[in-house]
Amino acid sequence: MVIRQHQRRNQSKSANKGGLKAPALRARKDRTNKSLSVTISIGYATREEDLKFPEAVIKAADQALYRAKGKGRNCLSS
Numbered sequence: 001m002v003i004r005q006h007q008r009r010n011q012s013k014s015a016n017k018g019g020l021k022a023p024a025l026r027a028r029k030d031r032t033n034k035s036l037s038v039t040i041s042i043g044y045a046t047r048e049e050d051l052k053f054p055e056a057v058i059k060a061a062d063q064a065l066y067r068a069k070g071k072g073r074n075c076l077s078s
Contacts, residue, residue, distance in 0.1 A: 003036055
């Protein structure tokens, strides 16, 4: 993830009038931006025979999220 400069929004609008496509504009501007690493843990659940009600599915997804967080960074759990 790139942290954008405060002035970038206004610059990109005026630079884009010159015919630059968004990816090309981004590539040129990113050299001066700072990078930030982001991690994600995801828990998910689906409706099944033992999870008939929405509340039960949400509770199962929440429990799966905490299992994923317990495994470490960038994990997915069901």
